[in-house]
Amino acid sequence: MKPASFKYIKPESLEEALEVKSEYGDEIRILAGGQSLIPAMNFRIMQPSVLLDINMLDSLSYINLDSNKLRLGAMTRLMQLENDSVVSKNSPLLEEALPYIAHPQIRNRGTVGGNISHADPAAELPVVAVAMNARFCVESICGSRWIKSKKFFKGYFETDISADEIMTEIELPLFEDRTGWAFQEIARRSGDYAMAGVAVLLTLDNDNICNNARIVFLNMGEAPMDTNKAVGLLIGEVLTEELIMEVADLASQQEIDPIGGIHATANYQRHLANILTKRALKSAYSRVQKHE
Amino acid sequence: MNEKHNIQLSINGSQYTADVEARLLLSDFIRHTLGLTGTHVGCEHGVCGACTVIMDGHAVRACLMFAVQADGLEIMTVEGLSEGPEKLNALQEAFREAHGLQCGFCTPGILMSLIPFLKNNPEPTEQEIRYALSGNLCRCTGYQHIVDAVLLYVERKNS
Numbered sequence: 001m002k003p004a005s006f007k008y009i010k011p012e013s014l015e016e017a018l019e020v021k022s023e024y025g026d027e028i029r030i031l032a033g034g035q036s037l038i039p040a041m042n043f044r045i046m047q048p049s050v051l052l053d054i055n056m057l058d059s060l061s062y063i064n065l066d067s068n069k070l071r072l073g074a075m076t077r078l079m080q081l082e083n084d085s086v087v088s089k090n091s092p093l094l095e096e097a098l099p100y101i102a103h104p105q106i107r108n109r110g111t112v113g114g115n116i117s118h119a120d121p122a123a124e125l126p127v128v129a130v131a132m133n134a135r136f137c138v139e140s141i142c143g144s145r146w147i148k149s150k151k152f153f154k155g156y157f158e159t160d161i162s163a164d165e166i167m168t169e170i171e172l173p174l175f176e177d178r179t180g181w182a183f184q185e186i187a188r189r190s191g192d193y194a195m196a197g198v199a200v201l202l203t204l205d206n207d208n209i210c211n212n213a214r215i216v217f218l219n220m221g222e223a224p225m226d227t228n229k230a231v232g233l234l235i236g237e238v239l240t241e242e243l244i245m246e247v248a249d250l251a252s253q254q255e256i257d258p259i260g261g262i263h264a265t266a267n268y269q270r271h272l273a274n275i276l277t278k279r280a281l282k283s284a285y286s287r288v289q290k291h292e
Numbered sequence: 293m294n295e296k297h298n299i300q301l302s303i304n305g306s307q308y309t310a311d312v313e314a315r316l317l318l319s320d321f322i323r324h325t326l327g328l329t330g331t332h333v334g335c336e337h338g339v340c341g342a343c344t345v346i347m348d349g350h351a352v353r354a355c356l357m358f359a360v361q362a363d364g365l366e367i368m369t370v371e372g373l374s375e376g377p378e379k380l381n382a383l384q385e386a387f388r389e390a391h392g393l394q395c396g397f398c399t400p401g402i403l404m405s406l407i408p409f410l411k412n413n414p415e416p417t418e419q420e421i422r423y424a425l426s427g428n429l430c431r432c433t434g435y436q437h438i439v440d441a442v443l444l445y446v447e448r449k450n451s
């Protein structure tokens with residue numbers, strides 16, 4: 001058997017799960033879809049002594065629209081999101097990112113809470129969450145608290161969740177009017193983690209002046225890489241070919257920190273980030289126009 | 293730690309009961325405990341697709357689940373596709389005719405990925421077929437004959 005031995009606990013309710021979690025603290029791992037945790041256990045990179053299987057907690061699986069927010073239960077499977085008309089209608093950036101995550105067989109098990117809690121800087125959903133200013137609800141036996149996506153991702157596979165907490169909900173604000181979106185990435189093969197990727201949001205006023213924008217990269221540092229300077233160039237301006245080039249140059253040269261690897265050098269990653277930024281800005285811009 | 297958990301599940305329509313250690317992977321349970329060796333194991337970290345089975349109607353990696361998690365669920369493996377060991381179902385027959393396999397190591401996982409896909413999308417384009425196959429590695433065929441096999445199956449089914 002590949003994984004090391006562990007004690008297996010399958011709670012019937014969230015309350016029971018939270019109690020177990022507080023009892024075992026750091027020794028315990030939550031088993032959601034298992035699509036990141038079980039590979040790590042098969043390699044014995046991870047050898048948790050207790051697994052808390054929350055797959056029975058149906059109350060954590062939902063897609064709800066409430067006034068101007070989309071609420072996703074942490075245990076909602078990625079495939080459920082992909083096939084949901086509420087998601088496609090209200091959160092097109094999320095919809096566009098989903099098919100890039102692994103393969104359908106993995107998305108049938110993988111969960112939105114697991115993808116975000118795992119905090120892989122190369123994963124798609126943390127980047128979508130940061131671009132959209134999402135918040136995450138985490139609960140413990142002491143109560144619940146909300147964490148802003150910007151504060152949540154602390155570094156490689158590190159988050160603000162403490163040992164006694166479980167993520168229960170992902171809250172995605174809906175777009176303002178006249179907002180365009182784009183998610184683009186480049187991977188070596190379909191389903192692989194990408195060498196580079198970007199999520200872009202652009203909000204324009206009636207004169208097509210940009211009054212809000214987000215450009216967030218994946219696999220370009222130890223967490224989703226948010227860009228402030230590049231976005232600053234866009235605010236108050238009308239998009240032109242020159243401005244798009246300037247923004248892409250600034251973002252890809254100064255606001256990311258790729259480390260490179262066997263499949264792409266850091267320089268090549270910067271080059272991809274530059275090209276993707278230009279494409280995504282143009283695509284987001286044309287989507288604002290189309291929505292008139 | 294080595295505590296056993298009792299599980300009951302249905303595989304290819306038959307009921308099974310077993311006591312399993314929590315760390316036993318579903319793929320090893322299917323192959324070693326039940327002796328259903330049609331489900332293959334390649335990478336054991338979700339990449340190759342050889343271990344793909346159908347669980348409650350969805351294709352999943354058997355190497356990325358523990359057997360204890362399958363308690364109460366319905367699973368179909370490649371052995372459940374046709375009426376008997378000597379028989380082929382229509383998709384398998386198309387694979388045979390179009391040379392959709394050489395060594396056959398990847399084939400069970402590919403078939404189990406395709407069954408739910410074709411159920412949801414009975415008239416797929418070649419592009420959609422290629423995307424559906426992208427989570428299954430084949431080191432022999434170069435994929436072209438696998439795509440041809442699926443196209444042959446779809447053509448027959450819809451004519």
Ligand SMILES: Cc1cc2nc3c(=O)[nH]c(=O)nc-3n(C[C@H](O)[C@H](O)[C@H](O)COP(=O)(O)OP(=O)(O)OC[C@H]3O[C@@H](n4cnc5c(N)ncnc54)[C@H](O)[C@@H]3O)c2cc1C
Pocket residue numbers: 029030031032033034035036037038039074075100101102103106109110111112113114115116117118122123124125161165166167168191192193194337338339
């Ligand atoms: C071959 C392959 C390719 C992949 N490619 C990609 C890809 O391209 N992009 C991508 O984004 N992902 C990819 N993945 C990972 C996949 O998307 C995972 O499903 C996802 O990252 C984790 O979700 P999960 O539900 O499976 O979590 P699990 O594996 O169950 O858990 C992951 C971690 O999060 C913790 N956790 C889970 N849920 C909670 C919760 N509710 N509260 C607190 N902590 C929690 C767990 O304890 C664990 O540490 C790939 C996986 C495989 C096997």
Ligand code: FES
Pocket residue numbers: 332333334335336337338339340341342343344353354355356
């Ligand atoms: S053995 Fe399960 S995906 Fe390779």
Ligand code: FES
Pocket residue numbers: 392393394395396397398399429430431432433
């Ligand atoms: S036929 Fe040999 S691996 Fe596919």
